[in-house]
Amino acid sequence: MARILIVDDSPTEVHVLRTMLEKHNYEVDSVDNAEAGIARAKESMPDIILMDVVMPGMNGFQATRAINRDPATQAIPVIIVTTKDQETDRVWGLRQGAKDYLTKPVSEDDLMQKINKALTE
Secondary structure, eight states: OOEEEEEOSOHHHHHHHHHHHHHTTOEEEEESSHHHHHHHHHHHOOSEEEEOSOOSSSOHHHHHHHHHHSTTTTTSOEEEEESOOOHHHHHHHHHTTOSEEEESSOOHHHHHHHHHHHHHO
8 A cells, every 4th residue: 555645735625635535545645744855754754755846844846856856755755735736837837846736625536646656657
């Protein structure tokens, strides 16, 4: 069973994502800020990270870049899951090392498809 780390400061979003993921038998962990996300990624080495962008302190783009530049965590795929729906945001997220980019609200089908793709690449 794959382990997924959700990095999002919204308890509601975490609940929605956790519910979808657990329904598909994923083991889910979550933290509510980018700094904690980087630390938890190093500590628990999840199979995939779902990263929000807009959070207090460090944003998700910065955290994605940090995870991808660290040899200890660079093999962990990051999927950005955010309300930022501009093409420039998507391009910037992918340039920071994200494997994929989803805008909220996410559909369960899209989320599962992106996760399965990231886990098999």
